[in-house]
Amino acid sequence: MLNRIRQSIVYRIGTLMLLTVLVALSSMVASYVISDAAENDAAAVNLAGSLRAMSYRLSATAPSGNVQATADLADEVAKRLARVLSISDFSASDNLRAARNYRKVIVSWEREIRPLLESIASGRLSMDSLQLATYLEPFIGDVDTLVFDYQTIAEEKISLLRLVQLGSLFAIVVLVYLSLYILHRSVELPLKQLTSRSLSIAQGNFHQHRLEIDSEDELGVLARTINYMSDEIHATHQQLAKRVELKTEQLQKSHEALDFQYRLARRISEGPLAGTELGKWLEEFANMADLDNLDLCLMTPDGEAPYEHLVEGKGYNHCESYECRICVSSCGPSDEGSFHIHRFPLEVDKRNYGVLTCTLPQGKDLDEEQLQRLATFADSVTAAIAINEREAQERRVALLDERAIIARELHDSLAQSLSYLKIQVTRLSHANRSEQVNKSKVKEIIHELKEGLDSSYRQLRELLTTFRLQIGPGGLRNILEQSILAYREQHPQITILLDYHLNEVPLTPHEEIHLLQLVREATQNAVYHSQGDMVQISLIQAKNQSLNVRIRDNGVGISNAPEKRNHFGMSIMQERASNLNGKLNIQRREEGGTEVQFNFIPLYARERELVWRDAG
Template sequence: MAKVLKRVRQSIVFRIGGLLLLTAVIAISSMVASYVISDAAQHDAEAINLSGFVRALSYKLTAAAQSGDTQSTREMTAALDKQLQKISTISSFPLSDASTEADNFRAVQQEWQQKIRPLLNDVAAGERAIASRELLAFTDAFVTKVDRLVLDYQRIAEQKVKFLRLVQLASLFATITLVYFSVFTLSRSVEQPLRELISSCREIARGNFRPRLTLHSEDELGLLTQTIRRMSEVIDQTHRQLEERVKEKTKQLRKSHEVLDFQYRLARRISEGTLVGAELKPWLKEFSELTGLNDLDLCLMTPRGETPYEHLIHGRGNQSCTERDCYNCSHACGPSERANQRLYRFPLEADKRNYGVLVCSLPRNQLLHREQQLRLSAFADAITTAITLKERGQQERRVALMNERAIIARELHDSLAQSLSYLKIQVARLNRCTRGENIDRAQISEISEELKQGLDASYRQLRELLTTFRLQVSEGGLHNILCRSVEQYREQHPEIAIELHYELEEIPLTPNEEIHLLQLVREASQNAVYHSWGDRVSISLLPGEGQRVFASVRDNGKGISDAPEKRNHFGMSIMQERASNLGGELIIRRRETGGTEVSFSFIPEYARAQQTQENNQTQADLHLLFASRTNR
């Protein structure tokens, strides 16, 4: 029984199933009882009808006996016996039955068998004379008993109907009660918990992982409620943990963004120009605030020095630093422990050259996170890049200065020095003419005229050299400076029509290529303007086949002489040298229509790089093809 009660308490299905089973049992019992009662009352009406027939037949039998009709009396007597026998069969009262109905039936049978039947037979046979009133009195007494028997059968039938009605009413009440309990159980144990669960599920769907679940039961829905409650608690806890992790990650990303922004601004500042040591201190302070590292040392050294020329400290710095072992400190890497501090060193090294060290000091019981180490390393690399860029810029300026001096020396040697040498020769000739006894005034006048022409040429060359040395490829590039040069020629020589055709806007030329190409064009155009004696000069810079660049200067003057190495043509050797520096081809020729044409062509650096890459790819493909054929 305890197991059944436990099962009822723990299972909604079992409770509802039990209620349905009880309802079915009551319905079936009601139907069975109705059937049994109706079956038992099936012959009650027949018994009443037979009893009434016995009563009517008794009066007929009395009349027939009085008339002396023996045959009729005998037949009616047999009929009445038969009716009583039927009543006995229908009633089937056992001998042990002591009920009133059984006693009344036995009294009727006894009265008939022992008194009425013998009396009526004797009267009909004439064996006994009896008055009609007396015979009728016997018959009435017998009929009275029969009437009592009819009433008994009627009462029995009414009791069965009443019992059937009670059974039906009890079944109806029990059915209604069970239906009510079933509906109540469904409402309390199923509908209300389901409504609460659905409401909780909607709350969970809206993001509220703490729904109010008040159901406490041991059945299936109670188990489901407990499961959802525990699951909601786990989800809520997980959600809160994820929110905390998201906040932490967001904080870390914000910090990383700030550090990246710092590194970007530092890199942009480094790219803008030299970052001197005094300017590093605010950058060091900002880096310390971003990373939360309060004690930093930045020692800057020359590659060959052993002590720092500048020592920047933020916070307390390295308390154990005595500037006695700077070489080993700057070349050390990784963590170390000194006094009450843990030191992390990040050398400023590039190309096997040491420029100092960045030292981070922490309490002895504290470690540096990997992310902080990466940030320190990146900051050290940025400082190293700034120093190397400064050193490289200085080296490039030295090289540029030396190259510029070499160019100036070469230009002076190839132009002004030759003119001065020519003037020196003329002065020597003049001295020889003046030392003799016979002075040839015509020769002296010729020498003086040549000296004047030489001085004019030297002065002109000096001005051209000054213009060349002041030349810069400013914003706008090669096209802009060529346009300005053409404008200067037009202002100085308005009688000469100078045209410029420039179509190299889509070709990326290096600064070195632009300088040499500019000098070539200026040298050729100067020769055309000053020495061609023409009135038209055409300058063209055009792209050609094979990714080559073509530059040409044409004039319609007298044409180049057969001996261009004579005076005023010394710039051609300079143009040849510039052409060789660009790896190009320079051609100077006399035009068939008159005048001179200086043409130059070369392959730019970007095109040479592409051709080299294509050649390397072709060689690699051929090597793979050869290897595949060899393997076959």
């Protein structure tokens, strides 16, 4: 029982409440019992008091000789004496003082007073009122004593009731005070501490103001639990703070590494890396990765020794030139003397460009992150060298392609013109060697030679202009507008109109070059051979994503014998159309003039069609 009271606030408070209720109930029951016992005390006092008054009446009635009135009063006194006994808390045989006084009054009444009164009333005994009153004085005194006894009994009951109520009140006050004291000490103060600690925990203070509650009840268990929880959370927070600090440091290093790789990748995309600049990148990488001794050996795929050896720190002290092939072939971790070596090959597509070596003291090794960073740096250097080599190869291929284009352009234009001129010179030589020189024929040949020279010179200027053309930031539309402006300046009598609607079409450089050359060739033919005064150029995209190019003039129209020398440019346009997988059509217009039509599907549309087809 005591253990339960000590270990449970609820049981403790419940016990106090139960005691308070029991005291209150006891007080109520006692009050009820006492009040119930004192219910007839007042009536008994009144009845006893009335006996004294009736005794005085009898003392006045009996000497008058009225027997009936005397008998009636005597009967009434007897009834009231019996009534007093019936409402009393004792019986006539009890040994209480009130019971003894009552028996004395009854005996005195029945044996002395009543016979005396009857004798006086009947005349057997003569006694006046004064004498009778004097004789009744002892009896009246006994009645007064009986009244006083009843009054004393009533006052004792009232005193007992007052005492019970005061005792109950005191017990209730004590219990209430004890309850309030226990609530204050066991509930209010601990709750204040718990509330304050909870607010402190809510603000993140897990290790300050520990709860000092040593009780064994629920709040004590809760306080110890909160203290334990706070200690655990504080320890967890410290661990998390250390982990966050470590992760932040790692993230910072990762950010630095990513920033380094981004800047290196951007630099690689901008152009080739020279040895001096690559050495600076190696130095920055060593500082970023916390590595001291790094060697970067760069080799040609067919070389035996490095053409560039970059060292950061002391490097690998035992590095010898004759060991280069062995160093490259033994990539990975190895122990050599007092050093622990890591080698990372610079290799792509089975082509070796060198090796990246990291030298560490014996017993020390690289962590996973450092290994990954070294491998990534080696891959970046390899990519830079491979990109440089590929760009050099692309430049060589582009140079050869450009020379092939120049050769084709010269062959298709100047070579044919020169061949034609050579034929005319042969004709002129035969005409001069004949016995009779036909002057008109010689004159015709000379005229054709002159026209051929003029045409060759014009073609040479067109080729020079074509070779100097460059598609700049303005794209195909800008270079077409510049070309048309040049034609307008050279031939102000001809109106050249451009209708361009390919601003939203992503053309490749290859497509732009061939479109430009095809439009220029067709426009040039219209300007020089159509004999018209208007040329219309339109470039639009059809609904099927194909591009439609039209060059129309209002001249004399294309000749029925296009094999003549002035129409050799058509073969060039046919070749450009085939390079774009397009269809070229050259025809006379019904309203006069020539129309060149070219249709092709650009690369982006063909690729999108393939993607849709594969998805379907």
